Amino acid sequence: MNVELTASLSPAVFVPAPSAFDLDVAFGITVAIKVAFILALFLVVPLVVGYMEHKAMGRLQHRRGPVAAGPFGTLQLVADGIKFIQKEDVIPAAADRKVFALAPGLALVPAILVFLVLPFGPGVWAVDLELGLFYALAISSVSVLGVMMGGWASANKFSLIGGLRAGAQLIAYELPLILAAIAVAVQAGTLSLVGIVEAQATFTLPGTDLNLWFVFPQILGFVIFFLASLAELSRPPFDMPIADSELVFGYMTEYTGIKFAMYLLTEYAGMVSMSALMVVLYLGGWQLLPGVGLPGCEGAGGMFDCGWLGAIGGVVITLAKILILTFIMVWARVAYPRLREDQLQRLSWLVLVPLSLINLAVIAIAKVVVF
Amino acid sequence: MGVMDQVELPKPVRYVFNWGRKFSLWCFNFGLACCAIEFIAASTSRHDFIRLGVIPFAHGPRQADLLVVSGTLTDKMAPAVKRLYEEMPEPKYVISFGSCANCGGPYWDSYSVTKGVDQVIPVDVYVPGCPPRPEALLDGIITLQHMIQHESLPDRIAGRRQDAVTLGADAPLTLEGR
Amino acid sequence: MAATSPPGVGLLKGLGVTIKHLFKRPSTQMYPNERPDLPPRTRGVIALLEENCTVCMLCARECPDWCIYIDSHKETVPPAKEGGRARTRNMLDRFAIDFSLCMYCGICVEVCPFDALWWSPEFEYAEYDMDKLLHEKEKLREWADTVPPPPPLDEGALPVPEVAAAIDKVVKERELEEAKAEQAARDAELAQAAPAAAPAAAAAKAEEIHVEAGQIDQETFDALIAQGKSERMARAKAKAAYVKKEKARILAEQEAAAAAAPAAPKAEEIHVEAGQIDQETFDALIAEGKSERMARAKAKAAWVKKEKARIRAEQEAAAPAAEVAPAEVAPAEAAAVEAPPAAPAAEAAPARKLSDVHVEGSGEIDQETFDALIAEGKSERIARAKAKAAWIKKRKQEQLDAEGDA
Numbered sequence: 001m002n003v004e005l006t007a008s009l010s011p012a013v014f015v016p017a018p019s020a021f022d023l024d025v026a027f028g029i030t031v032a033i034k035v036a037f038i039l040a041l042f043l044v045v046p047l048v049v050g051y052m053e054h055k056a057m058g059r060l061q062h063r064r065g066p067v068a069a070g071p072f073g074t075l076q077l078v079a080d081g082i083k084f085i086q087k088e089d090v091i092p093a094a095a096d097r098k099v100f101a102l103a104p105g106l107a108l109v110p111a112i113l114v115f116l117v118l119p120f121g122p123g124v125w126a127v128d129l130e131l132g133l134f135y136a137l138a139i140s141s142v143s144v145l146g147v148m149m150g151g152w153a154s155a156n157k158f159s160l161i162g163g164l165r166a167g168a169q170l171i172a173y174e175l176p177l178i179l180a181a182i183a184v185a186v187q188a189g190t191l192s193l194v195g196i197v198e199a200q201a202t203f204t205l206p207g208t209d210l211n212l213w214f215v216f217p218q219i220l221g222f223v224i225f226f227l228a229s230l231a232e233l234s235r236p237p238f239d240m241p242i243a244d245s246e247l248v249f250g251y252m253t254e255y256t257g258i259k260f261a262m263y264l265l266t267e268y269a270g271m272v273s274m275s276a277l278m279v280v281l282y283l284g285g286w287q288l289l290p291g292v293g294l295p296g297c298e299g300a301g302g303m304f305d306c307g308w309l310g311a312i313g314g315v316v317i318t319l320a321k322i323l324i325l326t327f328i329m330v331w332a333r334v335a336y337p338r339l340r341e342d343q344l345q346r347l348s349w350l351v352l353v354p355l356s357l358i359n360l361a362v363i364a365i366a367k368v369v370v371f
Numbered sequence: 372m373g374v375m376d377q378v379e380l381p382k383p384v385r386y387v388f389n390w391g392r393k394f395s396l397w398c399f400n401f402g403l404a405c406c407a408i409e410f411i412a413a414s415t416s417r418h419d420f421i422r423l424g425v426i427p428f429a430h431g432p433r434q435a436d437l438l439v440v441s442g443t444l445t446d447k448m449a450p451a452v453k454r455l456y457e458e459m460p461e462p463k464y465v466i467s468f469g470s471c472a473n474c475g476g477p478y479w480d481s482y483s484v485t486k487g488v489d490q491v492i493p494v495d496v497y498v499p500g501c502p503p504r505p506e507a508l509l510d511g512i513i514t515l516q517h518m519i520q521h522e523s524l525p526d527r528i529a530g531r532r533q534d535a536v537t538l539g540a541d542a543p544l545t546l547e548g549r
Numbered sequence: 550m551a552a553t554s555p556p557g558v559g560l561l562k563g564l565g566v567t568i569k570h571l572f573k574r575p576s577t578q579m580y581p582n583e584r585p586d587l588p589p590r591t592r593g594v595i596a597l598l599e600e601n602c603t604v605c606m607l608c609a610r611e612c613p614d615w616c617i618y619i620d621s622h623k624e625t626v627p628p629a630k631e632g633g634r635a636r637t638r639n640m641l642d643r644f645a646i647d648f649s650l651c652m653y654c655g656i657c658v659e660v661c662p663f664d665a666l667w668w669s670p671e672f673e674y675a676e677y678d679m680d681k682l683l684h685e686k687e688k689l690r691e692w693a694d695t696v697p698p699p700p701p702l703d704e705g706a707l708p709v710p711e712v713a714a715a716i717d718k719v720v721k722e723r724e725l726e727e728a729k730a731e732q733a734a735r736d737a738e739l740a741q742a743a744p745a746a747a748p749a750a751a752a753a754k755a756e757e758i759h760v761e762a763g764q765i766d767q768e769t770f771d772a773l774i775a776q777g778k779s780e781r782m783a784r785a786k787a788k789a790a791y792v793k794k795e796k797a798r799i800l801a802e803q804e805a806a807a808a809a810a811p812a813a814p815k816a817e818e819i820h821v822e823a824g825q826i827d828q829e830t831f832d833a834l835i836a837e838g839k840s841e842r843m844a845r846a847k848a849k850a851a852w853v854k855k856e857k858a859r860i861r862a863e864q865e866a867a868a869p870a871a872e873v874a875p876a877e878v879a880p881a882e883a884a885a886v887e888a889p890p891a892a893p894a895a896e897a898a899p900a901r902k903l904s905d906v907h908v909e910g911s912g913e914i915d916q917e918t919f920d921a922l923i924a925e926g927k928s929e930r931i932a933r934a935k936a937k938a939a940w941i942k943k944r945k946q947e948q949l950d951a952e953g954d955a
Contacts, residue, residue, distance in 0.1 A: 054421070062570040063416035064577040068423045069394035079424060082391025083436065086524070088460035090433060242430070249430035256433045256460040335563040419577045473649040473679055479614055487649075489679065498675045499648040499682050504593070509580045511675035518677065 014130040017194045019123055034126040038115045045319065046268035050077045052323060053268075053330045060334040080261070087257030094155035095254065103153055104255065104262035107146025110139045111269040118276045119194050121286045121314025132193040133185055136277055137178055140232070143266060144170040147241070150263070151251035162250025165341065166241035169231055172348035173238075177228035179356035180221040183363040184214055184281045193277075197285030206370050213284040217366070221359045222282045224352050226328075229274040231344070233267060235329055237336035240344055275325035276318070283321050286314030379525055386520075392436070392462060393519040394424035396512070399435035399459070401452060403442025406469035406502040410441045413505035423512055432458040437515070438492075439508070443471035443478060444485040456492040461531070462524060466511050467494045470501040477501070493531065589700040591670035592653050596692035597644055601665035604639035608657035608666060616650040617657060618643060618683075644686035649679050667696040721926040736764060766790035827852035915939035 021034050051066075054076055058065025066073030091097055117132040119125040129135050144166055151163015185191050188199035200213050215222045231238035234250075242250035252263050284290060339347070380388065398420075400410050413420050414427045421427070429435035432455050444452060456465065467488045470476030478484035488494055495518065498511035578585055587593070604621040620643035626636045658666045669692045676682050702708065708716070770787035774780065831848035835841065919936035923929065 056571070058419070058421065059571045059575060060567045061416055062573065062576050063419040064422050064575050064579070065419075066394075066421055066424060067579070073422070073424075076394065076424060079391045079394035080426075082388060083395035086388055086392060086462065087436075088462075090458075090460050244430035249434065252434070253431050254433055260434055331564060331567060335567040336560070416576055417578060418580065419575075422577065422579070423581075467679075470648075470650060470652055473682070476650060477614060477652040479650060487679070494679075496675050496677060497649060497679050497682060499651070500672065501651065501653040504585075504591075504672050506578075506580050506585050507672040507675065510673040513581055514675045514677070 014190075014192065016128040016130070017123075017192075017198075019125050019127065021126065038112065038126055041120070042112050042115055042269055045272045045322070046265060047077045049272055049323065049326045050268050052327065056327055056330045057334055060331060084258050084261035087260075089259065090254070090256045092155050092254050096153040096155070099149050099153035100254075101259070103146045103150035104259040104266075105146070106149060107143045107266045108262045108269075110142040110146075111266045111273065113139045114273040115269075117193055118273060119197060119280060119285060120276070120318045121311045121316075124311055124315050125194065128192055128194045131191050133181055133191045133196065133281075136193065136273070137174075137181060140270065140273065141170060141174055143270065146266070147251050147263075150255065154251070154254035156254050158247040158249070158253045159251050162241045162243075162247045162253065165243075165247075166234060166251060169234065169238065169241060169344065172345055173228040173231040173352070176224050176348060176352035176356040177232060179353070179360050180218075180225040180228065181277075181281060183218055183221045183356075183360045186360070186364050186367055187214060187218070193280045197280055197287075200284045201287060211290045213282060213287070213290050215282040215284075216290075218282065218359065218363060220355060221363070222278070224356045224359065225278060225281070226325075228348075228352060229278070230329060230332065231348070233270045233274060233329075235267075235271070236333040237338050238344060239338055240341050243338060245338075271326050271329060272322060275322040275329075278325055279318055279321045283325075286317045288317055377525060379523060385523070388524070389520050389522065393516045396423075396425045396437040396464065396515075397429035397435050398425045398427050398437045398439060399429045399432055399455075400427065401438060401440045401442075401455065403440070403444060403448065404469075404471060406441035406472065406500075409500075409502045409505055410439055410468060410508060413508045418505040418509060420509060420512060423509065423516070425512055432456075433460065435459050436462070437464045437466065439466045439468050440472045440488045440492075440494075441468035441502075443476070444488055444491070445483050446485050447483070449485045449491045452488065453491045461528060464496075464515055464519070465492055465494045466496045466498060466508075466515060468498045468508060468511070469503055470499065473497050473499065587670040589670070589697045590668060591672075592655060592668050593670040593672040594648065594668075594674065594692055595646055595651070595653075595655075595658060595689070596667045596669040596671075596694075596696055597646075597686055597689035598665050598667060598693045599641060599644065599686055599690050601661075601663045602641050602644065603663055603665075604641050605662065607660045607662065611656045611660045613654060613656065614647075614650045614652050616647040618645040618647070641686065644689060645683055646689065647683045648674065649682040667693060669693070669695045670697065671695050718926045725924055725926070733764065740764060764788070764791050766794060825849070825852050827855060913937070913940050915943060 019034070021030060021037060023030055023033070051074060054073070055065040066076035069076045069079045091100055114136050116126045117129050117136055119128070147166040148163040151159045151161075151166065154160070184196060187203075188196040190196060190199065196214075201211070203214070204211050227238075234241045240250075241247075242252060247253070252260060255263060279285060379385075400407065400414075402408075402410060412418060425437065432438075436459075438456060438459060440452060456463070465488070467473050471478060471484070472488045475481070475484050475486035479486065485491060496511045496515045498507050500507050503511075604619060606619055609615075609617040609619050619641070621639045621641050623637045624640045626638050628635055655668065658668055671692055674682070674684075707713075765784055765787035767787070769790040770783050773783035773786055778786075826845055826848040828848070830851040831844050834844035834847055839847075914933055914936035916936070918939040919932050922932035922935055927935075
């Protein structure tokens with residue numbers, strides 16, 4: 001990244017913003033607390049999102065969604081989890097047993113690791129990396145390796161085609177995704193996710209005092225990022241890798257029980273982490289509204305050093321934004337039919353990539369000339 | 372799986388585990404005839420069996436817990452049903468939906484129709500009707516859930532192994548190393 | 550439209566359609582908690598009203614799936630009334646429907662001539678075991694209690710034949726009552742205009758005197774109203790009282806007339822004290838080896854007969870002018886004589902019952918009964934049958950009266 005650009009906004013030497021979990025205790029305990037925090041987020045938020053998907057999909061389709069399991073069906077995904085534990089673990093005779101067993105884990109672990117750098121509130125993050133954005137995008141791309149391994153190892157033609165489709169889709173959509181994210185990084189002048197949130201809190205429209213999130217100057221980038229992340233996650237209408245009318249269940253065809261649950265969890269965790277990235281990159285992180293910081297906060301734009309109450313408020317705001325974004329994903333799933341494979345590729349290479357390049361160019365020029 | 376079908380769990384744990392299976396019946400619809408339309412009606416917004424935890428998202432048999440055979444099973448199709456059933460992981464449940472699936476129904480003297488799905492695979496709940504109402508399927512599902520809540524998994528698996536022999540399978544339906 | 554609208558509008562429309570449903574009330578029926586609103590003719594399950602079943606086996610034979618199982622045996626039922634014939638009846642032992650096989654075509658319900666099979670909307674009978682889907686008559690009877698009443702007909706639809714017949718009947722009755730009221734009014738006028746015209750009957754007995762029940766007996770009517778009876782009932786009773794009085798009056802007139810002209814007493818009307826025995830008959834029977842008691846009884850009867858014949862001969866000789874009356878009654882008498890008096894007839898004549906008398910009816914009907922029944926709205930066939938019965942009954946009564954007199 002351009003040295004002059006970064007130097008103008010943040011110190012040349014990156015100083016990680018301190019996490020609220022960096023307590024004055026032994027290193028091991030700090031790590032344990034952070035791991036517990038990440039795992040708790042990883043296990044709870046996707047369940048909430050899954051429940052929301054069930055209910056929202058139900059209501060959008062004029063029905064109720066689950067009601068029997070737990071009050072209002074809240075424990076539906078818990079019941080699913082309990083069931084998956086008990087299911088028989090079937091391994092096809094022709095499968096590559098080791099790879100077959102390894103694949104869901106390989107898909108799942110990156111989904112957990114993304115949560116490491118995601119800031120959920122003032123001080124509520126595990127670690128603030130200088131290359132946070134780069135790390136998040138890179139790690140989330142690793143998941144597809146697990147998908148392709150699973151598709152290959154299943155010794156099933158549907159699985160194989162599903163895995164290959166997932167790979168092709170990833171390559172096609174990683175490009176617009178990263179190009180859109182780069183534009184944000186250019187505007188913020190940093191790759192640290194916390195830094196980007198901070199940059200949004202302090203960014204004002206040139207010539208005025210109007211505080212703006214990056215979604216306003218980069219609405220095009222936001223749309224591209226959203227579509228590309230849908231495709232990355234194989235969410236409908238971009239769910240060709242698991243197209244049930246063509247490929248049974250794609251790369252998951254042969255997976256049962258807990259391994260299947262891991263793939264499923266990967267999908268929901270991916271929804272959460274991608275939505276969290278969008279919140280951080282475009283929607284001002286834990287800012288309630290543009291220019292409105294959390295109460296009782298000091299620091300840049302009233303975004304940091306908020307105490308326990310402010311931290312909790314920030315987490316709530318972030319999670320609410322994540323839920324709204326995942327709701328839009330569900331909404332699109334309900335409203336649209338699946339694209340064809342060639343339409344998918346054409347959309348990426350002929351529409352999204354050029355548009356994201358234009359977006360990047362415009363932002364880069366604006367960054368030098370206007371901002 | 373593994374240990375779970377060998378060891379009887381303590382009662383509270385068993386309750387929770389049974390509860391999980393009860394409300395997470397990923398459903399695979401083996402639609403063969405007109406009864407399949409009623410099954411589809413049961414999954415649509417008016418009846419919406421996702422309310423009961425019957426989730427019709429199981430694209431394939433590997434993810435399914437519940438096989439609903441709805442319609443006339445012909446002798447030609449019977450091997451497919453059997454294969455599909457064997458592809459499902461234990462613990463798995465079968466609902467026979469409609470007269471044809473129960474025992475041949477109107478085709479009781481046909482040369483080509485299997486006289487009931489239970490000639491081929493073990494059935495847990497029989498839903499009568501020709502075709503049954505969607506509510507009748509919901510009633511069948513509730514009946515099945517009642518059974519699941521009060522069953523013992525090791526007993527069930529042991530019974531399954533015996534059934535597999537009596538039903539004339541090529542080999543017992545073993546759980547590992549198929 | 551798609552050609553003219555800018556790209557992406559269709560996509561937004563799609564989102565709009567789905568989001569609209571988010572704010573609507575879902576159309577889901579919460580089935581286990583909420584009963585589905587089933588149409589009244591839902592084919593849920595076939596119920597058996599066992600009381601109506603006559604084991605005619607039509608349903609079992611018509612069933613395309615052969616899923617109805619019926620077992621029965623025959624029982625002999627004692628005759629309903631004395632002297633009748635013992636009947637055999639089919640008793641239902643088992644009535645089972647195999648609902649795993651049933652194809653719910655409803656042919657059995659259609660074909661049942663006695664309305665023993667019904668559609669019930671019950672559908673909740675899924676079972677763990679297929680054998681349990683074979684439901685016996687006890688269970689089928691329970692379902693019969695869940696059969697809903699038939700739904701109301703559509704606006705302007707033709708009524709059900711049975712219902713239409715009932716309505717017709719009510720309408721006829723009402724018309725009849727109106728007609729009667731009119732008739733009564735007219736009769737009252739006539740009676741005032743020509744009170745002497747009424748008594749014109751010629752028959753000798755009260756039953757045969759026909760009195761038009763047009764007027765009411767004011768005295769009775771007042772008394773009944775005073776007692777607090779309803780007007781309708783009082784009117785009816787007063788009418789009956791009027792008829793009775795009128796008959797009595799006419800009878801008295803006729804008797805007076807008969808007293809003027811010497812009446813020819815019939816055989817039945819000749820009273821002979823059965824005190825003696827016919828020695829000749831008695832001796833003959835004793836000689837035949839009969840017991841003394843029987844011989845005495847028969848001899849007594851023979852004496853009574855002879856005595857009657859003697860008295861009649863005397864009377865006929867005395868009043869040849871009165872021969873017309875007995876001649877009229879002759880055919881009936883001849884029929885009556887066919888039934889010979891039993892052994893203790895001399896003592897037990899009044900104890901004879903109506904059913905003991907044999908009257909050969911040959912198609913004659915009692916016109917009065919017939920008219921009354923037709924007026925009530927009965928079918929002609931029924932009216933004719935009842936009128937015939939009434940005629941026979943009357944003849945019998947006549948005979949009985951005659952014997953009693955004898």
